[in-house]
Amino acid sequence: MNVPTMADMMAKGKQPEVLFWVGAAGSYDDRAKKISRAFVKILHQAGVDFAVLGTEESSTGDAAKRAGNEFLFQMQAMMNVEILNGYEVKKIVTCDPHSFNTFKNEYPSLGGKYEVFHHTQFIQNLISEGRLKLDKTTFKGKRVTFHDPCYLGRANDVYESPRDLIKRLGVNLTEMKRNKATALCCGAGGAQMFKDAEKGDKEINILRTEDALETKPNIIATGCPYCKTMMTDGIKFKQKETQVIVKDIAELIAEANHL
Amino acid sequence: MQYFPNLIFALALITGFGFFGLNIRKLYRNINFGKDVDRKDRKSERLKNMMMIALGQSKMVKRPLSGFLHIIVYVGFVIINIEVLEIIIDGLFGTHRVFLGVLSTELYGFLIGTFEVLAALVFIAVVLFWLRRNVSNIKRFLSKEMNGWPKKDGNNILYFEMVLMTLFLVMNATDVPFQQAGIGNPISQFFVPFFNSFSEASIHLIERSAWWVHILGILVFLNYLFYSKHLHILLAFPNTYFANLNPKGQFNNLESVTAEVKLMMDPDADPYAVPTEEEYASVPDKFGASDVGDLNWVQLLNAYTCTECGRCTSSCPANLTGKELSPRKIMMDTRDRLEEVGKNIDANNGTFVDDGKQLLNDYITPEELWACTSCNACVEECPVNIDPLSIIMDMRRYLVMEESAAPQELNMMMTNIENNGAPWQYNQQDRLNWVNE
Numbered sequence: 001m002n003v004p005t006m007a008d009m010m011a012k013g014k015q016p017e018v019l020f021w022v023g024a025a026g027s028y029d030d031r032a033k034k035i036s037r038a039f040v041k042i043l044h045q046a047g048v049d050f051a052v053l054g055t056e057e058s059s060t061g062d063a064a065k066r067a068g069n070e071f072l073f074q075m076q077a078m079m080n081v082e083i084l085n086g087y088e089v090k091k092i093v094t095c096d097p098h099s100f101n102t103f104k105n106e107y108p109s110l111g112g113k114y115e116v117f118h119h120t121q122f123i124q125n126l127i128s129e130g131r132l133k134l135d136k137t138t139f140k141g142k143r144v145t146f147h148d149p150c151y152l153g154r155a156n157d158v159y160e161s162p163r164d165l166i167k168r169l170g171v172n173l174t175e176m177k178r179n180k181a182t183a184l185c186c187g188a189g190g191a192q193m194f195k196d197a198e199k200g201d202k203e204i205n206i207l208r209t210e211d212a213l214e215t216k217p218n219i220i221a222t223g224c225p226y227c228k229t230m231m232t233d234g235i236k237f238k239q240k241e242t243q244v245i246v247k248d249i250a251e252l253i254a255e256a257n258h259l
Numbered sequence: 260m261q262y263f264p265n266l267i268f269a270l271a272l273i274t275g276f277g278f279f280g281l282n283i284r285k286l287y288r289n290i291n292f293g294k295d296v297d298r299k300d301r302k303s304e305r306l307k308n309m310m311m312i313a314l315g316q317s318k319m320v321k322r323p324l325s326g327f328l329h330i331i332v333y334v335g336f337v338i339i340n341i342e343v344l345e346i347i348i349d350g351l352f353g354t355h356r357v358f359l360g361v362l363s364t365e366l367y368g369f370l371i372g373t374f375e376v377l378a379a380l381v382f383i384a385v386v387l388f389w390l391r392r393n394v395s396n397i398k399r400f401l402s403k404e405m406n407g408w409p410k411k412d413g414n415n416i417l418y419f420e421m422v423l424m425t426l427f428l429v430m431n432a433t434d435v436p437f438q439q440a441g442i443g444n445p446i447s448q449f450f451v452p453f454f455n456s457f458s459e460a461s462i463h464l465i466e467r468s469a470w471w472v473h474i475l476g477i478l479v480f481l482n483y484l485f486y487s488k489h490l491h492i493l494l495a496f497p498n499t500y501f502a503n504l505n506p507k508g509q510f511n512n513l514e515s516v517t518a519e520v521k522l523m524m525d526p527d528a529d530p531y532a533v534p535t536e537e538e539y540a541s542v543p544d545k546f547g548a549s550d551v552g553d554l555n556w557v558q559l560l561n562a563y564t565c566t567e568c569g570r571c572t573s574s575c576p577a578n579l580t581g582k583e584l585s586p587r588k589i590m591m592d593t594r595d596r597l598e599e600v601g602k603n604i605d606a607n608n609g610t611f612v613d614d615g616k617q618l619l620n621d622y623i624t625p626e627e628l629w630a631c632t633s634c635n636a637c638v639e640e641c642p643v644n645i646d647p648l649s650i651i652m653d654m655r656r657y658l659v660m661e662e663s664a665a666p667q668e669l670n671m672m673m674t675n676i677e678n679n680g681a682p683w684q685y686n687q688q689d690r691l692n693w694v695n696e
Contacts, residue, residue, distance in 0.1 A: 003694045024681035026693070032695040040694075054691040058680030066633050067669045068547065068655030070513045072676060074520040089325050104510030112519065139270030150634040155508025183578040190633030192681055195668035198630040208576075 003040055004088045005054035016051040018122070019089045021103070023096040024059055025225035031232060032225035035095050038254035045259060047130040050093075055081055062102040067191035074110065077102075081112035091115045093122040097151035098189075104156065112153050118152055119251055120161040120223050127168070127231045135202045136170030138256040142169045145217040147208065147231060149185035149224035165249050171258050174215040184208050186230035193226050209234025213244070220246045240244060267327035268474075275478030282485040283601040286563060287485035289601040292611075298501040308644070309500040318642040322570065325391070332420070336492070339374050339427070346474050356437065368442030375428065375446040376624035382424040389417045399569030402578075404588040407420035407490070409567055416489050419480050426473040433466035435459070491566035495643040498564040501557050502644035507635040510652055547656025550617040553595045554650060561645040562593035570649060571637035577630040584630035586647035587639035592622035593650060619654055628654050629666055 009016055025032035042051050059075030073239040080188070084092075092114045094100050115123075126132040144166055150157045157228075161181045167175050178184045185195070187204030197203060207233060212220045220235070222228045225248070232246045268311045298305075320326035329600065345358045359367045362675050392400050392413055400413075432435060432450035441448075454462050491498075522528055570618050571586035572578050578585050596618045604611050619625075631651045638646050658664045665673070672682045680687045 001694050003691070006420055022693070024683065027690045028681060028685045028693075033696060036693050037696075041295055052691070055688055057690055058687065059676045059682065061676065063682050064673050064676055065510060066652075067665060067673065068652070068657075068659035069665070069673050070516045070546065071520065072673055074512065074516050075523070076676065076680075078520060078524055090650070093597060100509040101506075105506050106512060106579055109512055121390070129653035150632070150636075151508050154635040154639050156506050181635070182574065184574075185498075185578070185632045185636065187632060189578060190631050191669055191672065192632050194667050194672035195629075197580075198577070198582045198584070200577070204576045204632065205582050207580055 001037065001040060001052075002044070004051045005056070006051045006089075007056065009051045009105040010087065015088065015183060017049045018091040018093050018117075019087075020050050020052050021060075021092050021096070021099050022052055022057060022093040022133045023094060023099045023225070025229075026095055027057070028209070029225060029229070031229055032095075034249040035225055035228070035250050038166070038248070038251040038259070039095055040127065041259035042123060042126075042132065042250060042257075043252045046126045048126070048131070050192075053083065053087075056152075060102050062098045063191045065102070065106070066192075077107055077110045077112065077146060081107060081110060089114060091117070093119055095119045095223075095225065095248065097149040097155070098226070101151040101155050109240070118158060118161065118223065120176060121153075121158065122166055123253065124161045124164055124252070127165075133169045133257075134165070134253060135256045135258070136168070138169070139219070139252065139259070140170045142171045142218040143174055143216060144169075144219045144221050144252075145176055145212050145215040146172050146221045146223075147176070147212060148180060148226055149184065149222065149227050150183070150185050150189050152223055153183055154181060162221070162249055165253065166221055169252060171219070173219065176211045176215055178211055185210060186224075186227040188226035188230050191227075203234075203237075205230035205234040206237055209238055213238065213240065217244055219252070220244060221249050221252060222246065222250055262353070265351060265353050267584070271478060272347065272350070275481060279472065279481050279485070282482070285605075286485065286490075288604070289597050290556050290559045291561065292552055292597065292600060292604075293554050293559040294552075296557055298557060301504055304504055305500045305502075308502060308504075310498055312642070312644060313495040313499040316642075318644075321640075321642075325568075328387055331377075331380050332383040332388075335377040335384075339377055339381070342374050342427070343477060343573035344472070346470070350474060356434075364440070368440075371431070371443030372445050375431065375444065378424045378427050379446045385417050385420045385424070389414065389421075392417070396419060399573040402569065402572060402585060402587070404585055404591055405460070407566070409591065411565070412487050412489075415483070416487065419476070423473060423476050423480065426469045430466060430469035430473055433462050433469065435462060483691075488566045491564050491643060494560065494564040498560055499644050501560065503557075503646055503649075505541075507638055510649075513546065513656070515546065545657070546660035547658070548650070548653035549619040549657045549661070551593060551600055552611070553657070554593070554653060558593070558646070558650055558653075559597055561647075561650075562590050562597060563595065564643055565590040565645055566643075567591060568642065570640040570642065571645070574636040574640045576632055576634060576636065582627075583624065584627040584632040585587060586651075589623060589627070589647045590645060591651055593618060596622050607620060619657065623654065625658055625664065628658065631655075654659055 004189055006019065022036050026036040058080060059076050060080065061073035064076065065073035092103055094252065097118060100116055100118045103112065103114060123132065127134065146162055146166055163173060184207065185204060186208050212231065220231050222231060228246055235241050235244050235246055316330055319329050345356065348357045349355055391397055415692060428447050429452060431444060431447035433454055438448065438451055454465065515626055545553055567587055569587050575584060575586050600611055603614055633648060635648060638648050660687055675682055675684050679685060
């Protein structure tokens, strides 16, 4: 798979149209790496001229900020801004709503002003520009429910881009009782991903998985690597992994288009 | 002696409004105990929010049943208060139904008739509210932070409204000339038979008593607000006006931190620089919040505005799964502590004297703060745009940056970010390995 880095591009004197920010999960987490690869395949099919930072990419600092460590966040942000501005990056696309949110909302006042896209928005644009077509036949008739990531939905009011893509797959999109603005968190946000939950009577991802299972889905679609992990674990806990699959929208599209 | 009732009335009015005014000044002072935050921008957006959300109740109706009942009580409250204007004029000048002489009989009848219908509807809505709070098992009214005063407060407000509405109707029912005129009495006419057996003098006495208790009740209720969650009827307006307008996912970047980080990253900074005398003398900014004085005034206004409806808590993923965190409790604790600080200031001639307590630990525990997923469900739910999440985040910042008191796993996550640029312990040189797997 050809994934050029900004350094390669610069050496050739080229400027890609967009930077793909992979994020820590997309780089290191086995389940999230699949999302990164699927998205790259989509970018290739649409003929998008993109690059990644590769080893020059570092944590956005989002998790540190939500954990309360503003110092670490701002240090990470300023280091990243220096690199991004050095490469004269104008457009960023990412599969991680947390990176999307912090780039879009929290980096500008620290000197990092970019046009930022969540991958579902970016793919939607590719389709409307006629650069990409989705195969409606692969998943035809499957029941799909979409779990809204908090940092895409409530945090930034992006509810329709992921749903539009799902509908284009020719599937039957069914909503959970808590959806869009009232969607329930998967339990990973606010740095919870990296710690055990406080004492309670249930794990949040189990409650959310129950919401999803009520719609009797074949597929639970997500748009966030952390949500994917939480929902996958929830399905395993419910011993439904033979009936229900959890996949990011990028993976579904790559599969639909036989990439 | 002829003017004795007018005098008493004027005195009651002055006392009622005067005491209320004093308390409002205290409220204003307490809210300003918070740090400054600029909310003077984007005035038209703010006005629009206030019109839609506070005046128009647009977020209330997201839960249709309670939203609908609330609109009845709200509209009834606002419109019936026009009648209070007449009562005040009558009371001060010894007139009786002064508007009847000013307006046409039809219009007056229409107005009072409308008030009567609204009063009846408000009464019914309030009874249903009482049943919801005390009989139906609605989880958000049974949370443990509602035990004691908050539950009593909620019921007191409902009793007040029941009594005031009843008095208004009784006052009209026992006003013999008003009933004889037969205008504007669509509801009170049905109460008239109750009083048929009474003598004329007793009926007049009942009418006068109802009139007096009604207006005095309103003055007492006005002053009850300051001690109650019911302040929202006033503060919902400024609260929605001054609410955050940025995307909910955008958390503020602490400027005090930016200054230090820039200095750290400045290659020209002199590592051996001796602080100037001024720098030595100045107290460094505290990072985050451990007490109400570290929060900003909008967060404190939020606390006074909260009417403890619990929609936030009923949508909080942590609370739904049995964790200690309840966003409503965060707001209630903030107000309780702020009131304690306010009393401290009152007792010490206008300055706050350290009482060895703070919002953190004495009211809100780290366990509650660390259970938050920052999902913004509470912020989304609040019918008057209160932001419990911002308080949780400011307190986490204090725990981490001032006390280094993050849970161990989060410390590991942060160490990893510092050392290898990822929350997990992976080598940064392996960042691109996913391509070839």
